[in-house]
Amino acid sequence: MLKGIDKVATGDEIVQNLKAIVAEYFEDRFDNTVISFGNAGSRVLRNVTPFEVGKTNFHAVKLEVPETRRGRKDRSAEKKTMKVSKTGYFRVELAETSGKGKPVSTNLNGNPTPFKINEIHVSHDQFSSSPELLASQIFNNMPRSSSFILVSGFGGEFAQAMHIAFSTLLKKRKIAHINVVIKPSAVEDDRRRIADRGIIALARTSGQVKVYDNEEMVSREKLFTSFDTMNEYEKVNQVISRNLHFYSMALSETAGVIRKSFLEE
DSSP states (O other): OOTTOOOOOOHHHHHHHHHHHHHHHHHTSBSEEEEEEHHHHHHHHTTOOOOOSSOEEEEEEEEOOOGGGOOHHHHHHGGGOEEOSSOSSSEEEOOOBOTTSOBOOBOTTSOBOSSOEEEEEEOHHHHHHOHHHHHHHHHHTSOOBSEEEEEEEOSSSHHHHHHHHHHHHHHHTTOEEEEEEEEOOTTSHHHHHHHHHHHHHHHHHHOOEEEEEHHHHSOGGGOSSHHHHHHHHHHHHHHHHHHHHHHHHHHHHHHHHHHHHHHOO
């Protein structure tokens, strides 16, 4: 026995202490966090129906629109925004709530969503200086979560780079996550090639990538007008959003199995 130690914890006490630590760990975290990067990913989140399993947190990370390109509506909306509590590094636009505290965010059809989507706006200078640093800052200012789902449309400058940087960060920290990527159709030849390179890079660093290829999912025979085109792509978004529910279920159930194995006798 070590000098100065009057009492050595019993095996049962050690087990109970460990269970308390594990319980606090999971209690302090969302079961899952869904993050979209860029406009395409954000449109997917706007189609999500309420998740029935576990506690899920939603964020949409967007590139800030330059002041010269903002309309009067955008400038007035700034009055409703709120800075992140830990840092002024970026701007967080919180979903409005009703008097009863219920979220009243709206989806693309103007209908209220039954959950809150926090929009994180970052400047082009912040992004271009270091996507990796920006990903770290965003992660450090989010509520804790046991797992993540990342959703983005690849083929552009912002969403693809941020998605890869955030996924790499989660991989280094050994945090479970699923990558969901939307690939442009063949008519966007340059963007499609860029997306292919990004998907390969993401697969190398983070493993499996769930790819939704617009070339395969959008019916060309139905694209007569711009309205038809919008409707077809919206159908793809709805398919992806429904699948997010199943991905979240799988991650939440995995967390539940781990929690149960620690906490039960």
